[in-house]
Amino acid sequence: MNDRRRFLHVLGATTAAVALPACGGTDTTTSGTGTSGAGGAGGSGSTATTGGMGGAGGAGGSGATTADTATASASASSSTGGGCDMNPPGTAVGVPADFTAAGLHILAGTKVLVGRDDKGLYALTSICPHEFCDMDAKQGGQPVGTVTGQGIICNCHGSKFDNYGAVLKGPANKPLKAYSMALGCDGKVYVDKTKVVSIDQRLDA
Numbered sequence: 310m311n312d313r314r315r316f317l318h319v320l321g322a323t324t325a326a327v328a329l330p331a332c333g334g335t336d337t338t339t340s341g342t343g344t345s346g347a348g349g350a351g352g353s354g355s356t357a358t359t360g361g362m363g364g365a366g367g368a369g370g371s372g373a374t375t376a377d378t379a380t381a382s383a384s385a386s387s388s389t390g391g392g393c394d395m396n397p398p399g400t401a402v403g404v405p406a407d408f409t410a411a412g413l414h415i416l417a418g419t420k421v422l423v424g425r426d427d428k429g430l431y432a433l434t435s436i437c438p439h440e441f442c443d444m445d446a447k448q449g450g451q452p453v454g455t456v457t458g459q460g461i462i463c464n465c466h467g468s469k470f471d472n473y474g475a476v477l478k479g480p481a482n483k484p485l486k487a488y489s490m491a492l493g494c495d496g497k498v499y500v501d502k503t504k505v506v507s508i509d510q511r512l513d514a
């Protein structure tokens with residue numbers, strides 16, 4: 310009996326010792342649940358369903374979705390008209406059929422060069438950045454700008470630019486600026502000389 314009572318005493322002490330970490334585990338679990346709920350507030354819909362705070366997160370996610378939907382709707386509205394602009398800013402410089410050939414096109418009186426490549430249309434200023442000769446104009450009956458297959462030459466002082474306005478030869482030391490373009494619903498191509506854009510922009514027309 311003495312051995313049995315000693316055994317039960319030792320067994321009881323061991324059970325109590327094992328129970329202590331279990332309490333710690335409960336605390337950890339509770340803490341983990343709280344953290345999980347806060348994470349739900351960050352926008353995970355599935356997490357949001359597992360706790361009260363997560364529910365708030367689910368509501369946030371719903372709001373973001375609504376905003377995205379509104380943005381998409383606004384975008385769709387702005388493109389209404391089959392890709393044309395009802396009231397494009399700038400000046401009409403022609404129709405797409407005027408610019409079917411690849412390379413640069415001189416447009417007298419517009420101070421704009423229109424270019425085409427396999428990605429679409431783009432517009433450059435015709436004003437040479439050296440001393441501001443207009444490559445669309447004539448001087449003494451001779452054209453100031455000469456279009457070549459590789460770009461354009463400013464005959465005032467011999468600067469050369471490639472088809473995208475980059476300087477190939479000075480004295481000009483700055484590229485030709487690129488302008489924003491739009492296709493009007495009247496079928497005309499418009500150039501906005503108040504809006505300088507990246508040379509990478511194209512009008513799909």
Ligand code: FES
Binds near residue numbers: 438439440442463
């Ligand atoms: S103005 Fe064009 S090269 Fe001088």
